[in-house]
Amino acid sequence: MKRLFSLLLFIYISGATMAQDQKAKEFYDKGVKSFVARKPSDATESLLKAIEQDSTYADAYFKLGQMSETARNEGNAMKYYAKAIQFKPEEPSYRQAYTYVGTRALRAGDYQKAKPLLEYALKQSPPGSMIVKQLNKQLETCNFAIEAQQKKLSFAAKDMGEAINFKTYQYFPVLTADNETLFFTARSNEGDENLFSSQFVDGKWSKPESISSNINTPANEGTCSISADGRTLVFTSCDAKDSFGSCDLYISKKVGDEWSAPENLGLNINTHEWEAQPSLSNDGHILYFSSKRRGGFGEKDLWMSELVNNVWSPAVNLGNTINTDKDDISPFIHANGHTLFFASEGHTGMGGFDLFMTEQKLNTYTKPQNLGYPINTHEDQVALFITSDGKKGYYSFNTKQTTRLYEFDIPQELSTRFSRVNYVKGIVQDAQTKKNISADIELIDLKTGKTIERVKSDTKTGQYTAVLPNGSHFGLFINKDNYFNKSLSFDFSEKTDANGKTVNVSLEPIRKDVDIVLNNIFFDSGKAELRPESFAELDKLLLLLKGNPQVKVEISGHTDNVGKDTDNLALSQSRADAVVSYLVSKGAIATNVKAVGYGETRPIAANDTDENRQMNRRIEMKIF
Template sequence: MANIVADTQIHGHSIKGEREERRKGTKELCSIVRLFLPLLPFLLSSLSSFSQDTKAKELYAQSIKLFGERKADEAIPYMEQAIKQDPNFTDAYLKLGQLYEFTKRYDPALAVYRNAIKLQPDSPASGAAYQSLSTTLLRLGRYGEALPYLEKYQTMFAPQSAQAKRIARQIETARFAQEAIQHPQAVDPKPLSSILQTTPSQYFPVLTADEQTLVFTALKPEGDEDLMTATFNGETWSPPTSLASNINTPENEGTASLSADGRTIVFTACQGRKGFGSCDLYASHKTGSDWSTPENLGPAINTRYYESQPALSADGRQLYFVSDRPGGKGRRDIWRSDLTTTGDWNEPVNLGEPINTPFNEASPFIHPNGQSLFFASEGHIGMGGYDLFVADNCASGWSSPTNLGYPINTSEDQASLFVSANGTRAYYSYEEQKDGVSQKSRLYTFDLPESLRERIKPVSYLKGIVTDAKTKKPLAANLELIDLKTNQVVSRVQTDSQTGQYTAVLPSGGEYALYVSQPGYLFKSLSFDFTQKTKGDAMSLTVPLEPALAGTSANETLNNLFFETGRYDLADKSKTELDHLSTFLQANPTFKVEISGHTDDKGDAAINLALSQKRAQAVVAYLAKAGVEASRIKAVGYGKTRPLVPNTTDENRRLNRRIDWKLL
């Protein structure tokens, strides 16, 4: 999985700058230019004091002059001749190695660095050669070769010096990488689909929870980057199309993030839109098939500094992103903001340690389980450059990040990863190379290895349509998922107001109530017990809401009321359901309701009838205590006389043991 496409914003370059660089040449070549140019003033001004040969000095100076004119290939022969003229010309070896490296000729570069070291292996004057040689070997993934040079180089500095500490990190990287390569992860990346390859490069894929809608950044022949989308029908992907004409512009759009239902997108733009700083985050919302005009996320999120690489939570109510604003732990950190009930973003909070480091973090992705954070970092020990890590949001805070291992991580930069809701698949982009130069980037997928699947708590998702039970027309409605153990809201989503479609993520490992509501309708409660669930499964459900009209025969089941067998005491986890019913009745003070208890056919009929009555009365008592007038609520026990389904199986009997409510 080497050479995942580099995020244009990881290295501090605007999207426009990325486009202009591509017009001049390949992205990789420009990256080398940016690394090498800081040395240029030194190269142009310093003739080596190690050569006493006038001809060698002249050849050296001519080579430096040609490189200053961007003629690296022409500069190399002059530097080679300088070394032939004076074989002890240490500085010429170093500069020739840099020229070879600049032109992607790594083996010759390594050879001349080694020759420079051989001239004075124990002298601090060879320090630059040690540094260049070991850094190049690390970048090429040749860790075993780099280690002895690093260890020798480290002895040239005081143990607590900044340089010694920097070399110690490189030594730690080499040893970590050697160990990782000896214990590789079982991954087998495969191209996502050739149908998607309609532009020179595609990268940064994000998907909906059902993995049927894909959004990615596409680099077009003219250098423009746009957001593209495609759909999966279960077998093949559709040809990609522009996400929306009011999102894509002649400027560049990129690094998008989708909510689980695919109806909210946040993306980065650095030019062409009125913003607060160098790069800002924008959001758009989908209704039917139309995306709204993108809006800047505002001054809480965007500042005069750099904001990019957004990651939305599944319900779109939490946002992770990267910024270099003041108050961070390093240069670029990961921050988080929560959406308020009024639709505004709270002041972002830095994730702090152990996520952020004094170096750069990038490309966060929060898994739909809301706990597993994937991100790239050059600060945590890995295999060199940016590696991918995962950390978990626990009750005590964030866990220490775990390196995803080899070959997910390599000596090259790994930019980002998207992991499916059920935790079985990952999506990313891979840069195909020729002679060390990136040619194109393609979308890939692979099955997550078992060691990582065990780490990631999978989630299920429920999708479908909310309709009017009478007219069958789609409804705008609110869906609220609540943890029955804590009575805390896990997520809130809304249906598409035109289509009634919804997608709600259902976490594993607990009991949850899902409430579907809309003013003017009876709310519907659904119950999900995932306490024994170990993998995420998809469910599809059409939810009809009954109009709130008195005197109709419509009734709803309170699916999240819990009683012990043969008893009528309400379990504590019934509070969520009863509070929702109480809220509904207090919001509609003219409504009167009947609370009816029902049992299955097991046991004595008279006992069942009495039990059903007492259970209904327990509900009425709770509602009255909550402030609902007793005259508005009536308890009736029907025992086994009104089954929903035949009492022929244990599951059917479970369905028949229930509490219903209806308007009178």
């Protein structure tokens, strides 16, 4: 009897369940008919009743998911699609649900969840269809991100605090080469973008100030770039009166404490399309920027222009090694002059905009490298600045409510991938009057003879800044008409770290009986043969002699006090003779130059340290 009762109860429950499923099916069919008849409210009501009758009704969930996706109700679409997958897993017709849920998981940075969903969607997609291309790209992102997270960089970003983050939105930070002045864009909720600057004083950043009333206007000014010395500014202005259309790039120069009225960079750079996000080279002679103009490879591309004879050359596209069919934006050329950082949606990354780096070699660019996790995440990373010494990075991070500036120490794993640079700064003055003067400053690689950089000291303040890379021997030549040239020597052939130094320069007016040290004349120890690194200095002196054929100069050789007096005297004479022979061989009038060796008799420093003895081993010139 008990077995008979149990059997009857089972038959009753099964019949009731089948009846309930049938009722759910009726609601489902009614909902589909309403959907086809474009009655979404009726369709939703019927489908919800279907899942009330059968909470495992996968097809009803799937249809609700489709309707929610069409209505752009992401919350409901995710909820219903997930239920459909749960109750009817690996259903081929649910490819849309797998794609939708997988894509959202990818956007949220849940790569482990996204990957199997997208893999199944790909499996069910028609070969050669557009969705296959999308899914393959998304799976490439998943695989890259999972591997990148396993190779996590040592990275900890620090909010720059309320003093700097004083408005609702702050972004696109840039610094001068000495890391003492910060420029950035800021705007309030009202929407007017302006440029601000802050000084690093006593270990902290000062209260930001508007860069200049000549620059900030009721129109939007932002996303700027600054030269190494902080005196050439290129920035973006949108809808200005003299704009060619959309956003254009403008330039302003600082003389003393005043910024000049901005000038549109002209049709070689600006078009009626969007141009923005500039990045200047150290000396302000090369400009990188992003533009949506024609002639690119997709959406926004990276472009470059060079200042030649004081005219910006027609912008050229950086090519498809860097640019993709998606947006490639926010270029930043590091102070080393050959490492370019930028943001891209098109290169493989963590999803959205990631930061990449590439090296310029022989007018080509290497394949861009992702900067890695967690510098890059599933969020958009756009604007990056890395200091000239390679020690710190600055960027902006945005939430739905605000955008703030952050700083971080460059991870060791990243710092080994690009070269750091040094800087030298100071003031150029007249040696007699102590008046600040403007002079031409040229950085030459003494090993190759190539000019690396040309800058000027400020007309009013006399201030200058030059950037010196590692890996070679450099001469810094300070030139001004009617003054003797001044040269500084920096041997960074074996240097790997980076730092800065202050060197004030006094230029002597051209006159008789002034001893000028030629700092970039080199000989091997105990020998009198000129090393090739000497030629840049000698060629500068040659220009002076040829330009002033009436001038007669004495070239004098000097040594330290190590060794015999007679040997030192002979060596100094031989070295002076070598310099004169070079000058005469290159066209100097033989009767206008004479060589004198003084040996160790005229030291300019005590011979008590290696550094002082090196100062005493020198070649000088003077007019007689």
